[in-house]
Amino acid sequence: MASNETPWVNAQMLIRKPVATVFNAFIDPEITRHFWFTKGSDKLAVGKTITWEWEMYQVSATVNVQEIIPNKKITVTWGDPATTIDFNFQAVDDNSTYVVINNYGFNQTGDELLREINNNTGGFTTVLDGLKAYLEHNINLHLIADKFPKGVASH
Numbered sequence: 001m002a003s004n005e006t007p008w009v010n011a012q013m014l015i016r017k018p019v020a021t022v023f024n025a026f027i028d029p030e031i032t033r034h035f036w037f038t039k040g041s042d043k044l045a046v047g048k049t050i051t052w053e054w055e056m057y058q059v060s061a062t063v064n065v066q067e068i069i070p071n072k073k074i075t076v077t078w079g080d081p082a083t084t085i086d087f088n089f090q091a092v093d094d095n096s097t098y099v100v101i102n103n104y105g106f107n108q109t110g111d112e113l114l115r116e117i118n119n120n121t122g123g124f125t126t127v128l129d130g131l132k133a134y135l136e137h138n139i140n141l142h143l144i145a146d147k148f149p150k151g152v153a154s155h
Contacts, residue, residue: 029043
């Protein structure tokens with residue numbers, strides 16, 4: 001990475017469902033909870049501040065919704081210090097959607113930045129894997145819950 005480039009995270013996946021279905025899976029917490037967080041305080045809407053919870057880890061995130069372009073893009077900020085996440089949706093055909101998640105605006109440097117980028121890349125890839133399993137096969141793989149099971153030391 002050149003010194004003038006801003007560090008960012010990128011994860012992507014083809015989901016074999018219509019774009020409106022895939023887009024709504026991120027808007028509606030009643031769907032999202034099957035592949036990402038366990039509880040969301042409300043549906044995403046521009047200007048809203050939403051809380052996403054991962055109850056198994058007793059962790060929550062405050063999410064500020066910046067932009068929504070129906071069936072195209074969702075932009076939120078979260079974290080402390082806050083970073084920006086763009087969820088981009090491209091209809092490949094009537095029954096397939098390419099989802100690209102970009103996360104940027106990191107303030108960390110050095111090893112701390114590398115850890116953050118590594119964790120977020122893995123995390124968003126896991127989210128997309130879970131989304132694919134849930135929407136295409138109606139299976140909740142419990143990927144997020146099983147990432148750090150109780151009683152197992154993480155590295």
